[in-house]
Amino acid sequence: MGSEPVLIFSKQVKKSQKNFIPKMDLEEVSLENILPKEYQRTDLNIPEIPEIEIVRHYIGLSKKNYGVDTGIYPLGSCTMKYNPKINEVIARLPGFANIHPLQTKNEGALTLIFEMAKLLGKITGMDGFTMQPAAGAHGELTGLFIMKKYFENKNINKTKIIIPDSAHGTNPASAAIAGFSIIELESNESGEVPIDQLEFAMKEGDVAGIMLTNPNTLGVFDSQILEITRIVHKYGGLCYYDGANLNPVLGICRPGDMGFDIVHLNLHKTFSTPHGGGGPGSGPVGVKEELIQFLPEPCLISTRSGIYCRENSNTSIGYIKAFWGNFGIIVRAYAYIIALGAEGLKRVGQISVLNANYLRVLLKSKYNLPYDRLCFHEFILTDKKIPNGVTTEDIAKRILDYGFYAPTIYFPLIVSGAMMIEPTETETKTSLDQFYDVLITIYKEAESTPELLKKAPFNTPIGRLDAVLAARKPVLKE
Numbered sequence: 210m211g212s213e214p215v216l217i218f219s220k221q222v223k224k225s226q227k228n229f230i231p232k233m234d235l236e237e238v239s240l241e242n243i244l245p246k247e248y249q250r251t252d253l254n255i256p257e258i259p260e261i262e263i264v265r266h267y268i269g270l271s272k273k274n275y276g277v278d279t280g281i282y283p284l285g286s287c288t289m290k291y292n293p294k295i296n297e298v299i300a301r302l303p304g305f306a307n308i309h310p311l312q313t314k315n316e317g318a319l320t321l322i323f324e325m326a327k328l329l330g331k332i333t334g335m336d337g338f339t340m341q342p343a344a345g346a347h348g349e350l351t352g353l354f355i356m357k358k359y360f361e362n363k364n365i366n367k368t369k370i371i372i373p374d375s376a377h378g379t380n381p382a383s384a385a386i387a388g389f390s391i392i393e394l395e396s397n398e399s400g401e402v403p404i405d406q407l408e409f410a411m412k413e414g415d416v417a418g419i420m421l422t423n424p425n426t427l428g429v430f431d432s433q434i435l436e437i438t439r440i441v442h443k444y445g446g447l448c449y450y451d452g453a454n455l456n457p458v459l460g461i462c463r464p465g466d467m468g469f470d471i472v473h474l475n476l477h478k479t480f481s482t483p484h485g486g487g488g489p490g491s492g493p494v495g496v497k498e499e500l501i502q503f504l505p506e507p508c509l510i511s512t513r514s515g516i517y518c519r520e521n522s523n524t525s526i527g528y529i530k531a532f533w534g535n536f537g538i539i540v541r542a543y544a545y546i547i548a549l550g551a552e553g554l555k556r557v558g559q560i561s562v563l564n565a566n567y568l569r570v571l572l573k574s575k576y577n578l579p580y581d582r583l584c585f586h587e588f589i590l591t592d593k594k595i596p597n598g599v600t601t602e603d604i605a606k607r608i609l610d611y612g613f614y615a616p617t618i619y620f621p622l623i624v625s626g627a628m629m630i631e632p633t634e635t636e637t638k639t640s641l642d643q644f645y646d647v648l649i650t651i652y653k654e655a656e657s658t659p660e661l662l663k664k665a666p667f668n669t670p671i672g673r674l675d676a677v678l679a680a681r682k683p684v685l686k687e
């Protein structure tokens with residue numbers, strides 16, 4: 210299997226490029242003064258193979274791939290759920306897909322962005338939104354720039370930010386890039402923010418506020434959330450809500466009502482764009498009224514005569530991305546929200562929580578559940594109770610043999626041997642039960658044939674990789 214050609218170039222059957230490439234009908238231009246000789250191409254190696262071989266080649270590759278359209282994809286923190294195909298069709302409508310951002314008459318597109326900002330405002334309880342950021346982490350950076358500008362504008366110097374250790378890894382990274390130093394708070398035994406330590410850190414002064422991933426990477430919704438925002442505000446700080454995984458709280462509660470001042474969402478997770486695969490994303494940022502003036506430019510403002518674009522304000526943090534962000538992602542999310550409506554969004558929240566808790570309760574019979582409490586969209590298991598030295602990695606590899614994707618593993622870092630499982634709201638009870646059966650079968654294999662698990666996977670195009678070698682000396686070319 211490993212020797213099967215992966216590149217179409219290795220399937221070349223004829224070498225007659227001269228006949229294959231049409232004759233140039235333009236005058237030949239000398240590249241002498243344009244491009245150094247070493248960069249000039251002397252021949253063009255385009256594979257020349259029959260159509261049927263091309264079709265077989267790509268269909269073969271697609272069959273090696275795994276995606277949500279193939280089966281359950283319980284990759285925690287990523288919300289790998291099924292997204293309705295109709296939203297892909299809508300995003301490809303010529304009126305959306307073929308416009309240029311500099312086209313002056315793109316009022317339809319601007320209206321969609323504007324309406325989307327209003328919808329997200331309603332969903333999160335925020336007063337203003339920018340749709341520009343291109344990803345979750347980019348939204349975090351935008352939000353932190355806004356936080357910085359807010360204090361600069363008041364002539365207050367704040368250099369630190371509080372981030373619990375259960376936060377998504379991008380939180381401290383974004384805060385550091387925005388120029389803050391980080392005060393890490395160790396979660397308490399129930400996976401929540403330790404309130405007295407939060408107050409202690411805020412009292413020290415010089416703290417701009419808190420960045421909270423909620424539900425956090427343990428799948429825990431902090432029961433003290435109102436107390437957290439109250440304390441941060443009491444000492445003049447701002448509260449940032451990482452809402453990348455908004456699905457479990459959709460239609461149920463809103464960061465704005467919890468006292469948060471800034472929130473980012475991942476449209477590519479919660480709202481109908483597949484996450485991962487390197488495609489474009491969208492991480493809109495919402496703020497409360499007094500922070501609207503700091504939103505990036507261009508900013509859409511609605512008046513009685515229509516929507517207009519605010520530019521060159523002296524309080525804005527400026528441009529964060531060219532034009533209006535990744536428009537196609539916004540179109541998909543808009544279609545998704547409009548189709549579901551308020552009731553549908555609430556069902557998303559309820560079912561994502563129900564599905565995660567269903568698996569959590571079933572699996573804790575055999576797997577160690579370090580935070581044994583109601584979870585939200587995801588939960589953590591560990592390999593602590595697995596017999597014969599079988600590890601999280603072995604289990605994850607073996608899951609692939611049974612035709613499913615593995616959960617996120619060894620994350621969050623604060624739980625040793627973590628398996629982070631997020632079934633998402635779009636899985637049926639049947640597929641959840643199948644996944645459960647696979648995990649129980651693997652547990653039994655750990656009891657009876659642990660050496661098998663150590664060598665898994667067996668049914669994938671490539672077997673177990675030497676992880677160290679792959680990281681240190683990766684072979685990136687065929």
Ligand SMILES: *Cc1c(COP(=O)(O)O)cnc(C)c1O
Binds near residue numbers: 286345422453
């Ligand atoms: C995915 C995720 C992010 C980062 O989003 P990207 O689009 O990958 O940059 C941030 N926070 C949480 C909680 C996430 O799950």
